[in-house]
Structure formats: C-alpha cells, structure tokens
Amino acid sequence: MANDTVLDLNLDQQYSALIDQFSALTTKMNAFINGDKNTTIVTDAGTIKSLSGVIADLNKFRFVQKIIDHNLYADMIADDINIDVGMLIRIFGDTSLINGIYLKSATGVYGKINYANLYGLTQIP
16 A cells, blocks of 8 residues: 555656646747747757748848849939948949949948958848
C-alpha cells in the first residue's frame, strides 16, 4: 500500500511537470502566432522572431534596390518629377566621368555613388 502512495505522488508530479511544460510551450506558440513584428521568442534552439517579424523581414529588400535607367544625365534631370527621393538612377550612355549610379536625395539633387555604397540600401517606403 505504501508503494502505491509513492507511485501516485510520482505520477502526480510527472503530470504537473508535463502541464507546466505544455503551458510554457502554449505561451511560446501564442507569442509566435500573435506577436507583433518586434516580438521574439526564446526556444531551446535559440531566439526566434514571431511570425509577424518573419513576414516583416521577408518584405524588406535587403540586397535589392530598384534602379531606373537613363541613357544621359540630362535625361535623368528631365525625368526628375517622376523619380522619387531615395531612388537610384543608372546613367549608362553619357561620358565615362558621368556614367554611373546616382542617388536622388531631394528634388533635382543627385549624388553619384559607387558600388561600395550600395551595400545595405533598402527600399524607401
């Protein structure tokens, strides 16, 4: 009879431990599914982002930036009204000193950048 009591206590403790683990996993799953884009969840394999955070990262263009092509620098200036601030423009048919990639920083203001400056550019919302 005494052994049955010990066995029952062990089973109760095991059930309690399982319920605690299940509750912890449910909390993590809820954070993963319902968390905002800044929510992170600590797992046994490391910290992960919520589903919203993963989707937000997928919607970023980390290494891709739209570039508008123009043959001449004068063509770019003439098209200024159609070019949003933050866009990149490639001039390819002008002189070797003018050809290259330009970044529009304001209306009518373009700065020539080199390929090293392209790293880390993201889409301007």
